[in-house]
Amino acid sequence: MQKIGVFICWCGSNIAATVDVKKVAEAALREPGVVFSADYQYMCSESGQRLMKDTIKEKGLTGVVVCSCSPRMHEATFRKAAESCGLNPYMVEIANIREHCSWIHKDIEEATEKAVILMRAAVAKVNLNQSLTAGKSDVVKRALVIGGGIAGIQTALDIAEAGYEVDIVEKKPTIGGKMAELDKTFPTLDCSACILTPKMVDAAAHEKIKIYAYSEVEKVSGFVGNFTATIRKKARYVNENLCTGCGLCTEKCPSRKAPNEFNEGLNTRSAIYIPFAQAVPKLAVIDPAACIHFKTGKCGLCEKTCDAKAIDYNQKDELIERRYGAIVVATGFNVIKLDNFEEYGYAANPDVITSLELERLMNAAGPTGGTLLRPSDKTHPKKIVFVQCVGSRGQRPCDKPYCSKICCMYTAKHSMLIREKYPDTEVYVFYIDVRTPGKNFEEFYRRAVEQYGVHYIKGQVGKVAENEGKLRVYGSDLLLNEQVVIDADLVVLAAAIEPDESAKKIATMLTTSIDTNNFLTEAHPKLRPVESATAGIFLSGVCQGPKDIPETVAQASAAAVKVVGLLAKDQITCNPCVARSDELLCNGCSACEKVCPYGAISYMDKEVNDHGKREVRRLAYVNEAVCQGCGACTVACPSGAMDLKGFTNKQIMAEVDAICR
Amino acid sequence: MQKVAEIAQKRAIQLLNQGAVNRVLGWKKGEFPYDETPAVFASADELKDFVYDSFSSPNLSKYLIEESRKEGKVLAFLKPCDTYSFNQLIKEHRVNRENVYIIGIECGGMIDVVTLKNRGAVGLTGADDDGENITAHTLYGDVKVRKEEVLLEKCQACKGKKHVIYDELIIVNPQDEKPRDRFAGVEAIEAMTPQERFDFWRAQLSKCIRCNACRNICPACSCLQCVFDNPKSGVASKASPDTFEEQLYHIIRAFHVAGRCTDCGECSRVCPQDIPLHLLNRKFIKDMSAFYGEYKAGEDSETRPPLVDFSKDDVEPCIISDKGGDR
CATH class of the missing domain: 3.50.50.60 (FAD/NAD(P)-binding domain)
Structure with a gap:
């Protein structure tokens, strides 16, 4: 039997004005396993935490329920406090009686009743909680920046300056983004190119930065500290090791009717082109939709003109797989x-x-x-x-x-x-x-x-x-x-x-969220503005919301600091709330493997002893370092073999039962 | 029909004698002359009891879970709809394909004994099937009925006469594909008001005696240990305070087989209480095809089933609730 302490936070008047906290504390004492309950003005304060710690020691608590704000706010705070006095942090549960209760109700009686129910569910869960220990996983010391505009460039430069490798993947043939198109910049009216192009050159020259221009991120798997990205390097039809960027081919090219993207289509460019004079990398690229050779098989003038022999009409897209510890989205607008x-x-x-x-x-x-x-x-x-x-x-x-x-x-x-x-x-x-x-x-x-x-x-x-x-x-x-x-x-x-049309696709690929306008959502609008809700994914620039250059650069550097903070660690603590499969129940049907968005589940043939019956069975195996604890597998499993530590089917059913009681 | 059975029997003996297979999974006469029962034959002598006629309705695929794990190779006779179940079992890694030799066997539809009896064939001793008509032999003389009128529900809603997986085929009389409306029954229920629908299912599911026949026959219900038999699951056999509590059993079961059910119709066929269980499964099949594009479980053994697949083009949940909600 657990010895559970229940702490009800007033959150000043945020909770106490709508919920009768004394009543919740009284009700808690009637719950199975509860040996102590108290209400306190600010549980998250130093003295609130001390109350919790002292009670854990005095009463020998084995479980704690804090009725307070969202677990996203202070779950970590209270778990840390519990851990500091020897209680396993996963024996602490939060009942959210603020966002889920006091903030959305007006009637004190109703809100109090609901707070009691939420407390009851949390107590029911803690009664079944088990101590969990988090594992560690290695951090790949390299970052990926998706998008090579001013946001991506600044983020990459700052990460590289801190001594970490960073790759920029830019879908256009050159980095620079929208800022490269601007004439002057407010409020100082300096020339945009004059302040941007040196940064582009710095990025290209930096030994820690690798630029994949004319490339797109096609697939991302893995998790914080250990992502694997597949990058599609699109065919330029120009060998980038040979091209000197002299531009002779662009002058000789007879096809000159393609709209010039860099000039917003206000004039035309040749089929083989260099986007603009200061392009980085300064390499020619063939637009096969405009190229006579690709349309008719004839022409070939650029090939004849090129002294460096860089033209390669047979070039194919190349797929590159790279591992990263962190990913920054800087896809712009x-x-x-x-x-x-x-x-x-x-x-x-x-x-x-x-x-x-x-x-x-x-x-x-x-x-x-x-x-x-x-x-x-x-x-x-x-x-x-x-x-x-x-x-x-x-x-x-x-x-x-x-x-x-x-x-x-x-x-x-x-x-x-x-x-x-x-x-x-x-x-x-x-x-x-x-x-x-x-x-x-x-x-x-x-x-x-x-x-x-x-x-x-x-x-x-x-x-x-x-x-x-x-x-x-x-x-x-x-x-x-x-x-x-x-x-x-x-x-x-x-x-x-x-937001650029790629934002939605990339957000899906990175399993992070976007808002109704397709801007990527930050983890907290005020306190975590450059982190996404997905660990290891950071946001830089307009992909997160409209902003000007000074703000973009500031945010880009902020994102870089977050990345550096992550890459500076050799190992990160994993989430111990991961799935595990019961060997005796697993059918080996692969339903879990198919729904796992992280590729954490694999199968192996293993001999099991099923109540004396020995046989080799195909069994699901969860890689705990890869599992993110989303629980998709537990729902897909027809036999109930998959369960999620910290959120077991039994715990969830106990919560539901407690609510329905 | 008689001829098909003879060819099948001969071929089985031949394969056994050649040593190409070690056992044969087929049907033999059961307690009554019309309850053809799955059986494993290990010799030419045993195969004398082999039968295949218009009462050979049992789907043999599920038996292959056990049979294909034994030593040696097993020959199995599968009707077209049974091959879907087998494919689905391959997809779920439940059978060992290499240990099975499949003979796809022609099927002209199977007879529902209850309907036949209701049409006057009491004291049934056997029946002849000429494709169009059934001549039922009874203790009191012959009764002749149109075959179409006495087909099993699953055959009235036949998925097709094509075998989707086989090593060889025995087809003597190529069967016409008749246009069948599999979803009329589902549509009728969809047209009901929520209250009517609730009353309908309450009436139907309250008949359940929880004999578990539907689960035990179902090729999709192949778990080593069913959640309903696992005391730790929290849903295992509890005493029902209300007969309607059995609804949960059927609804949970329908969810567990959703996306995996090949609509082989065995659940409804074996239900001693005549509960139209296939309607639950078909509702899922119909909705899944509407939301995620035409999908037939078991049509092949590779495609990812829509419920364990996700793509950026998946319908939004709000669209699903628009179609499935109370309106």
Whole structure:
């Protein structure tokens, strides 16, 4: 028989205001095995923990139930406290009477009744708890960073600087991501390439960093400290050991009609191309969809031109398997598609562009060489209208409900740069709110309004229509309460950003969660912002939520620190709540093996002694270091041979029985 | 039918004499002239008792779990639907395929003795089957009925005449595939209101005498120790305070065989209380095909069953509850 102590936390008024904690404590004493119960204002405090520890010693407790907040919050705290005075940590159970009870109920009587029931279930479980001992597993001292934008680069650099190996896997032919496309960066207006490209070069040159560009992570198995990833290195059709990046092939290539991704499709590129001058790795790549050789079998000009003999039309995708201790997701974002926003005429009119396209039109390496010319007739636009919150903060199905966060600032940047360079240009900005919470951000925006005379109009645009070579913008000025019509030469849409389409696939692959907008979910929105809910998986950059460059870099470094903290350990403590199979019940049917998402179950032929009957049977075997204790196998097992330590079928049934009593 | 039996018998003797197989799993006459019973024959002499006729309904696959683990090779006669069960057992590593020689045997459908008796064939001594009609011989003379009208439920809902696994086939009269609606019975229950459905199952499952025949005959119920026999499981035979408590037995059983049941229909055939147990299994089969794409357990021995498989294209749980909930 257990000797169980039950501790009921008030959580200040969080619990005590809705749950009659005294009543719960009284009820606890009537439960089988309970020898002590008490309520206390803050169980997690030093004195609360001392109360628990002293009672364990004085009463010789063999089990503890703490009725408090979610186990995600303080289970570890209380288990540690129990362990410090000699009680096995897995003899401690939490009854969540805060999130599951006091916070969601108003009526004290009802909430108290429920708290008693939750306490009862936990006591029933502890009565069946057994001491568990965690094993150890080795940590592979290498990290994988998925995505090679500024977030991925910064994370990789910081991990590498700490002395650990790190691989960057980037699906595009070059690292650099969206930041490489930007012209200037707010709020200091330094040139994006000038601050990014040195980091790209640093990453490529770092002895601890390996870059897999034009590659994708195809499969991930394993667990914290010991992941195995399969990386698909896509065929470039160019031998990367031979290519010097001279670019001669790109000049000779006769197929020049493919849209140039780097310039957001504003101009075209050759079928064999180097994404941009500062690309890392600086290697040519053939786009087989555009290449004449791949379409007709003829041409072959690049092959003839290449002195280094680097062209290899027969190159195949390569699959590489690498082991990692930690994985960082840095898959970034994309601008949303504007097909569903007909009111702005984006698809119909070339002079309605996105802000990212404007970046390219203002960039010296862009399609216009840095001179702002409108796409339709290559003339200087004299009147430009910016529309903010296109697809952000909206309620329609095509809208995103969230604020994309970066648009207010880059629109202020764009309008300021245009007024600086072309003072004869009139600039109008339609906005819902101007949001500038960041260091020097408000000052930056004020400069756009006060120093550069940008016309900010509070209100939204209802329609953009072509009118005699101009774009007639119909908007409303909510401050003056009147309709505004502006005949503009160029309309720039601050389109919402969304997670890259790979995020969902990668989240599934890594068994971590995403929110309704496909942003990856952090383990705790305040206290664990760069960790995912899955151990060993970390988040860096916009894949977790909209953020600007300074914030992205800060988060990237934070993720790196978490990774380094993990890789610095030689071994990590495993979760002892793992599955085990009862040899005498196992049929060897493989149902558990099939549902195991971690590949922890294998089979072996083993002689068993089934009540005197000796025979060789096919039996399931759980690799405890690989098992994550998800319990899928226990449900799939038809004979009930699989059970989960710490959450045995018997314990769960006892909890259900206690609740239904 | 007579001819098929003769060929089968001859071939079995031949294989035994050649030493190609050590034993033969087939059917012999049981206590009554119409309860053909699974039997293992070890010699040509024993094979004199071999029968195969319109009463040879027992599915022999489950017996192969034991038989295939013994020394030597066993010849087994499997009807088309029985081969699905065998494939499923291979998938679950329950049989040793190398020790089994399978002869796929033609089947024109098996007779439901109860229906036949109800059609006037009392004092049954035997029957002739010409494919279209059954001539039942009784103590009081012959009774002739259309075969279609006296088929077992599982044959009325026949899955098909194709053997999905075999080493050789004995087919004398190639059978036509007749269009069969396996799910009409399930649809009728789905159309009921929740209360009607509850009342229906309450009435049916309350008849259960917990003889365990359905479980013991079921090829999917092949656990070394069934949860219902394991005192540690917490669900093992308890005295039922209410006859309806047996619902849990049947529902747990249906869940345990979900995705593995090949719809061989043996459970309903052997139920002494005539509980339409196949309806529970078929509901699972129907839903699984609707959610995860057409799937026939036992059609092959490799495909991952949908319930122990997962893919990014799996339907969302909310869609499942839309279809399966109280509406």
